[in-house]
Amino acid sequence: MKIVCGTSFMMYGYDAGVLGGVLLHPPFLSAIGNPTNAWTIPMITASYDLAAFVTAIFIAPFTFNLGRRGTIILGNIVAVIGSVLQASSYSVAQLIVGRLCTGFAIGCISSAVPTYLNETGVEIGDRGPANAFNAALLISGVPLAYWIDYGFTKMYTQASWRVPIIFQCIFAFFSGGIMWFLPDTPRWYYAQNRWEEGDAILARLNDTDIDSEKVQQTRREILAAIEAELEANSSLHWKQFLTMGIVDNTRMKIIRRLSMCFWLPMIREWMGSSLIAYYSSVILATVTEPRYVSLISGVLNTFFALGCVPLIFTIERVGRRSVLLYGAIAMTVLISIFTVLVAISPTSAIRWAAVGIIFTFLFVFGYAWQGCVWLYCAEIAPLEYRHIGGAATAAGEWLMTFITVFAGPIGFDSIGWYFWLWVISGNIVAVIFVFLLCPETGGKTLEQVDYLFVNKGFAGLRRNFDVGDDVMEVWDEKADVETKEAAT
Template sequence: MPLGRRNCILLGDVLVIIDGALQASAWSVPQMIVARIICGFGIGFISCSVPTYMAEMSIENKERGPEVAFQCIFLVWGCAFVYWVDFGLTRMDNQLSWRFPIALQCTFALLSAIGMFLLPDTPRWYYAKGRLAEGDDVLARLHDCPIDDVAVQEMKEAILASLKLEEKEENKFNIMDLFWDRSDLRVGRRIRISFMILAMQQMMGINLSVYYSTLIFAQVGLSPFLAQLLAAVMNTLFASGTIPLVFTIERFGRRPILMWSAVGLTICMTIFVSMIGAPNPTLTMQWVAVASVIVYNFIFGYGWIGVCWLYGPEIAPLKFRYVGGASGAFGEWLFSFITVFAGGIALQNVGWKIWLWMLLPCAAAVPFVYFMCPETTGKSLEEIDLVFAKESVKNLALANEIIAHQHGHDEKQEVFHREKV
């Protein structure tokens, strides 16, 4: 990523601002289409760079999960906020009802751009580009210590040792590794997982339920007003589910949260399909269906939003972390498009049976996480390299150097925090 994490986010913000201005002022369909394409590129830059930026700016292993989870709270609460704005503007019958919410996105993109303009790039990106002085400066500022502090030096040496390990000829990435990975650091496998975990997230049906929540409640048998109101309530509870993750992701771990929430999603989706697929649904069955899909959204907000956006950038090697972030975003938006585009048509023509398509990935997510996603909780980004590496690599001097420096950094951080307290 030649532009770096920071500049990619800035570029994404600029493109979203241009998109918002074009759409809000649109008087023709072609102008709307061009604006949407620009927006797609902007969101792509932002979504693949922000989790990577957050993960690489963490100086303590236990901070990384809560920080990315906290960022995802704003991501999902934005959706809930927009639903309430849309719900309020449905009472209007003029052009302001659709131009205002489109223009509103420019405000948040502008705030993001101002904030990112004042921030540096990540120390790991500076080190990967050979810009050691800038990496030292950012690392020292993150630790709030001088560059010659032992904790800062331990972290720097662990990052540089990881870079040396990745630069060895046998560890370099080959495009064929995406299909059959034989590299020592399993780079291809890790990029595949980054793609698959967010692709599976979308195949589980979350964006279908978010985009078409009003239609779903209408098909259950509710009035148009009640369907709109419950859609806003459901998306608010979906956003609420992201909050507990901040406090539990490091306590429970990535794998258990993903697996057990997938079990809960499977149960909720099974109940929902059973209720709406019954030949003669009663009023009670309709409300059970409504309750199950609302609980589904809450569980999804907890288990399959923050963890998925964190896991891909976490497991990708430093040199290819931008590839891991990009492949995850590609999986997210590709299958978001497929499920929303095809799902909307299916809801109109197939009805409730489309939810069987969503039920299967919910169940398949459990074995996928169990067999393909090792635990990363409590490990530094450099140590995660060794989680995926072959046994022969784990015994190399560079690998031992990464572990030694990381453990030294952890001990110094403990002392530093005790002294501050």
């Protein structure tokens, strides 16, 4: 399951980066008629992100019936169609249609894969390493695309750009083909009232009998969480979503949690990850010599992927909140230093110092925010609304990616280094957001996470009490009583 989900996410990273390496390649430009309009290339690139954003929103009502597994399979099927359309393009229109198809595919995959991983974890400590591994494969797809482009663009034939694009079908065939033979998650089966299938999958995941205490205990927790969330539905109204969670009368803060699923990935893209990954060549051209740009760009994106690796081994020990908070603080300092370095008169030493800072920034980004956000959003989304939480996460991710990718080159062209002030502000917002609103979800089952949000309060103002062997966190005496009753 981890390998199949990771392969889908690796295709997501590969597809996000593959076109960037051939956009200025003469055979590619010749095939689409050598466009001269300044908006054509940014729109080809950004149409993918826009399609993923729209898909994440409009597919949400259907994914609960499709299931996590069905949504992933659908995404891989459409990815093949989009790849074929792009690789066979001889016009801007066909290329954009192909990009829209792959955007639809990635919208499906990015909304379903983190949820699938979280809900198929057997132990509490499974979720963190699984999502960190997934993020590492996601980011690995970007440098893989870059290096394949780098090799093929040494040729000047039509195959030099068509082969790298069609290559992503390999990921889709592998992931979608194997997922066909895998089950959906037990929590989805229970939410669909398919209890016998849920029991069977839960037993298979735990490698034990259905009647074992471990399976029955997990089953009771899941069903109790579903019942508690259904009770909370009575105070749920769509108008409260307009406040983005500020006004939330639901007992389990369903609206606030779904709003957080949208804002966290949106803030992550505001912090500069896609901007640097998509336009590494453009950015490095401003701080280093032209002959080094291509080589350093490839190494930079590889370094980004390597930053995700340590998270696999540390996420359960350090905790989600700490990783996000201290990572954001470190990145704010680093990107501020980088901005100062590119703003002052450049010398050889200053340029190389800026390169070193951006390498460090992306490594920290890969560790602290790339995988942890997918994990955290999938954990805080309520079970009955986890498909909406996944869609909100993907929508936030792709909306800000579209804005960044479309506006980035225009911003660098128009105002130069001042554009980095926008990125700094995103990192500052990230620090404030995590400090005030994000409680620690590590060391808890997905069902126990529900009770972190039982009452109002800031993430840093809580106290603990024991419920059995677990520690639940709430904010006042009334919540103590309600939470103990719900846990029972």
